[in-house]
Amino acid sequence: xxxxxxxxxxxxxxxxxxxxxxxxxxxxxxxxxxxxxxxxxxxxxxxxxxxxxxxxxxxxxxxxxxxxxxxxxxxxxxxxxxxxxxxxxxxxxxxxxxxxxxxxxxxxxxxxxxxxxxxxxxxxxxxxxxxxxxxxxxxxxxxxxxxxxxxxxxxxxxxxxxxxxxxxxxxxxxxxxxxxxxxxxxxxxxxxxxxxxxxxxxxxxxxxxxxxxxxxxxxxxx
Amino acid sequence: xxxxxxxxxxxxxxxxxxxxxxxxxxxxxxxxxxxxxxxxxxxxxxxxxxxxxxxxxxxxxxxxxxxxxxxxxxxxxxxxxxxxxxxxxxxxxxxxxxxxxxxxxxxxxxxxxxxxxxxxxxxxxxxxxxxxxxxxxxxxxxxxxxxxxxxxxxxxxxxxxxxxxxxxxxxxxxxxxxxxxxxxxxxxxxxxxxxxxxxxxxxxxxxxxxxxxxxxxxxxxxxxxx
Numbered sequence: 001x002x003x004x005x006x007x008x009x010x011x012x013x014x015x016x017x018x019x020x021x022x023x024x025x026x027x028x029x030x031x032x033x034x035x036x037x038x039x040x041x042x043x044x045x046x047x048x049x050x051x052x053x054x055x056x057x058x059x060x061x062x063x064x065x066x067x068x069x070x071x072x073x074x075x076x077x078x079x080x081x082x083x084x085x086x087x088x089x090x091x092x093x094x095x096x097x098x099x100x101x102x103x104x105x106x107x108x109x110x111x112x113x114x115x116x117x118x119x120x121x122x123x124x125x126x127x128x129x130x131x132x133x134x135x136x137x138x139x140x141x142x143x144x145x146x147x148x149x150x151x152x153x154x155x156x157x158x159x160x161x162x163x164x165x166x167x168x169x170x171x172x173x174x175x176x177x178x179x180x181x182x183x184x185x186x187x188x189x190x191x192x193x194x195x196x197x198x199x200x201x202x203x204x205x206x207x208x209x210x211x212x213x214x215x216x217x218x219x220x221x222x
Numbered sequence: 223x224x225x226x227x228x229x230x231x232x233x234x235x236x237x238x239x240x241x242x243x244x245x246x247x248x249x250x251x252x253x254x255x256x257x258x259x260x261x262x263x264x265x266x267x268x269x270x271x272x273x274x275x276x277x278x279x280x281x282x283x284x285x286x287x288x289x290x291x292x293x294x295x296x297x298x299x300x301x302x303x304x305x306x307x308x309x310x311x312x313x314x315x316x317x318x319x320x321x322x323x324x325x326x327x328x329x330x331x332x333x334x335x336x337x338x339x340x341x342x343x344x345x346x347x348x349x350x351x352x353x354x355x356x357x358x359x360x361x362x363x364x365x366x367x368x369x370x371x372x373x374x375x376x377x378x379x380x381x382x383x384x385x386x387x388x389x390x391x392x393x394x395x396x397x398x399x400x401x402x403x404x405x406x407x408x409x410x411x412x413x414x415x416x417x418x419x420x421x422x423x424x425x426x427x428x429x430x431x432x433x434x435x436x437x438x439x440x441x442x443x444x445x446x447x448x
Contacts (some may be wrong), residue, residue: 066427067420068388070399078412163293174295187303193290202291
């Protein structure tokens, strides 16, 4: 029963949890940076006029979005060694998260760019700006504002998705819960503590999202 | 190793296809039950969350935040390992449906509440002025308009739930992902085995994603015409 919920054990395992909290943060952080890069490239390819480039990006985005992350993770985890590539579990996990989130990022960035009215581009052309200048000074600064809230939403998803790495025995927050559960037979203490740590990240990102939205509206009003 | 063995493994893999179909059936059962329960509960919660009762609204809001803020894998471990401690014995399948159904309900609750709140307030005022009761207002004025907004993200959420159902393999439910995991122990070609797993999910999810996009375009046209 839960009336003998054991806080002492949680305190005892706190160093492990803090270490794993750090691991979840850096695993998701690296994946987030990677996903932004992959997403920007995939989005650029998707918007390309070359049919082949654009179509290959569509194939990447749609096949990622139509399959579960866990299947993708196992695909890399069991698949790479049979191609003769051996990577650590952490690296495999970060690659899987990056490729997965990258596809969603590409769609978010594309929606941001396409939210800019066509007249802005025409005005840019009329002012004699070239493609790069138009991107740099007209489209991207505006697209950035629209894109921030869904990007933070995707960051929240990414942190939660990183829990799946525990299934290929990467030591992160969910794994910490499993370790406590299996060493002390205390699943309540183990997994509720894990959940609490994820909630800390969630509420921080949610707060930041709300704050940034207010800031952006404030800037627009000026 | 490598390409020469692929032919051999491919033949082996074909023998395991019935096993994969069983897994597919399990994936369909877990997602199907969860989606039916999640949709019913999610609509009920969403209507309450868009309603007037402040206490119920904030309780639901807090619950939805708890579920949205934690990974589904952790939720399913909590249901499967902790509920027995408080005296509720569950087999893996029921635990999977409870956890996945609850998670789906929370996301659908937010979609439904958002859809209802997006209907302009003047519509409700006009309905009141026409003498409709609050049930009639909801049934004939609010809901039909809200459904247009709700439907595309609802189908999108169905895709997410079906994909999330792969996580129930972690507590030993033998779904497609679990079958892949078993198979790869015997046929050590991860690309081949999980390529097949991926194709099976793709066949279910891709048409739904297309449906969601189509609905979105069609609903957008209807709203601009209004």
